[in-house]
Amino acid sequence: MSAGMPRSGRSARETAGLAARLVVAGVIIATSCALSGALAPGALASPQTQISAASEQTLETMLTADQGAARTDPAVRADEISRRFLGTPYGADTLVGSATEPEQLVVNLQRVDCFTYADYVEALKRADTREQFLASLIDVRYKDGVVAFQNRRHFFTDWAASAPAVATDVTSSVSAHAIPVTKNLNRKDSGGAYLAGLPVVARTVSYIPSGQVDSDVVGRLRTGDYLGAYAEDGGLDVTHVGIFIATPDGPVFRNASSRSADDKVVDTPLSGYLRTVPGLVVLRPVV
Structure with missing residues (x-):
C-alpha cells in the first residue's frame, strides 16, 4: 500500500x-x-x-x-x-x-x-x-x-481524507447505489495490523458494487478519475488503484498490473476489470 x-x-x-x-x-x-x-x-x-x-x-x-x-x-x-x-x-x-x-x-x-x-x-x-x-x-x-x-498516505482514501487533499471522493455522487461501510483501516480482519507502527483509523468508505457500474455511472466518470478496487477486508479500503480513461474504443482502467500476463502498466477494458472486483471507489483529483 x-x-x-x-x-x-x-x-x-x-x-x-x-x-x-x-x-x-x-x-x-x-x-x-x-x-x-x-x-x-x-x-x-x-x-x-x-x-x-x-x-x-x-x-x-x-x-x-x-x-x-x-x-x-x-x-x-x-x-x-x-x-x-x-x-x-x-x-x-x-x-x-x-x-x-x-x-x-x-x-x-x-x-x-x-x-x-x-x-x-x-x-x-x-x-x-x-x-x-x-x-x-x-x-x-x-x-x-x-x-x-x-x-505517508498509505491508503487510497487518504488522498481525500487528509490534508492537503489530493482528490475528492465522488463515489456517492456518481452512483445512487453506492454503499457506505465503516472500516478500521490497518486492522486485519484476521487479527494484527497491515502496517506495523501505524494506528488503526476508523473511516467510512463508500463503494459502487461492480454490478451497479452501468453506462450511466460510466458516463459520470471523467478521464483522470482514480478508481480503487474495493476491499472486502475491513482493514483495507481498496486492493488496487488505476486511472479511468475514456478512449475511442471504450473506457479503460489504466493501471500498473502485477498479473503475470501483464507485469507492467497496461490499459485494461473497464468492463472486463469490473468482473474481477467487488466494486469501485472513485476519487476525483482536485487539479
Missing part, C-alpha cells in the same frame, strides 16, 4: 514558497544515495531524495514532453501523462521507510506499483519543472507535506 500547485503562471511568492518547502524537507538530490548514520525510529530529519540516473533522465524527458500539454484541459493532461507510463515494468516495494527506518523521498520511474504510478502521474500533472515535481510529489504522497513514514 502506498499509496496542489498551479502548473503554470507561478508567482514569485509561490516560487519562494516552493523553494522553502524543499529546503525545510531537507531534500538532497543524488543519483544514488542512502542515509548515513543512525536515526531514531520515525525521525523526520533531513529525508533524502533517492533517484537513479535512469529515473532522472526519464523525468527530464517527461517534463519536456509535458510542456505541450501544459495548457490543455485536465482530462487531456491526465491521459497524456499517464499514457507515457504504458509498458513501464511493475515493481513492488520501491519506497524506503518504515516505523524503524527513516523515510526517503523515492523517485523510481523505471518500476512502479499501482500506488506509486498514481503518485507520479498526479505529481507530473502539477509540475512544469523538476523542482515543482519534487514538491508536488511530497504534497501528493505525504500528509501535511512532511516526508515521514507516519505521514
Whole structure:
C-alpha cells in the first residue's frame, strides 16, 4: 500500500514558497544515495531524495514532453501523462521507510506499483519543472507535506481524507447505489495490523458494487478519475488503484498490473476489470 500547485503562471511568492518547502524537507538530490548514520525510529530529519540516473533522465524527458500539454484541459493532461507510463515494468516495494527506518523521498520511474504510478502521474500533472515535481510529489504522497513514514498516505482514501487533499471522493455522487461501510483501516480482519507502527483509523468508505457500474455511472466518470478496487477486508479500503480513461474504443482502467500476463502498466477494458472486483471507489483529483 502506498499509496496542489498551479502548473503554470507561478508567482514569485509561490516560487519562494516552493523553494522553502524543499529546503525545510531537507531534500538532497543524488543519483544514488542512502542515509548515513543512525536515526531514531520515525525521525523526520533531513529525508533524502533517492533517484537513479535512469529515473532522472526519464523525468527530464517527461517534463519536456509535458510542456505541450501544459495548457490543455485536465482530462487531456491526465491521459497524456499517464499514457507515457504504458509498458513501464511493475515493481513492488520501491519506497524506503518504515516505523524503524527513516523515510526517503523515492523517485523510481523505471518500476512502479499501482500506488506509486498514481503518485507520479498526479505529481507530473502539477509540475512544469523538476523542482515543482519534487514538491508536488511530497504534497501528493505525504500528509501535511512532511516526508515521514507516519505521514505517508498509505491508503487510497487518504488522498481525500487528509490534508492537503489530493482528490475528492465522488463515489456517492456518481452512483445512487453506492454503499457506505465503516472500516478500521490497518486492522486485519484476521487479527494484527497491515502496517506495523501505524494506528488503526476508523473511516467510512463508500463503494459502487461492480454490478451497479452501468453506462450511466460510466458516463459520470471523467478521464483522470482514480478508481480503487474495493476491499472486502475491513482493514483495507481498496486492493488496487488505476486511472479511468475514456478512449475511442471504450473506457479503460489504466493501471500498473502485477498479473503475470501483464507485469507492467497496461490499459485494461473497464468492463472486463469490473468482473474481477467487488466494486469501485472513485476519487476525483482536485487539479
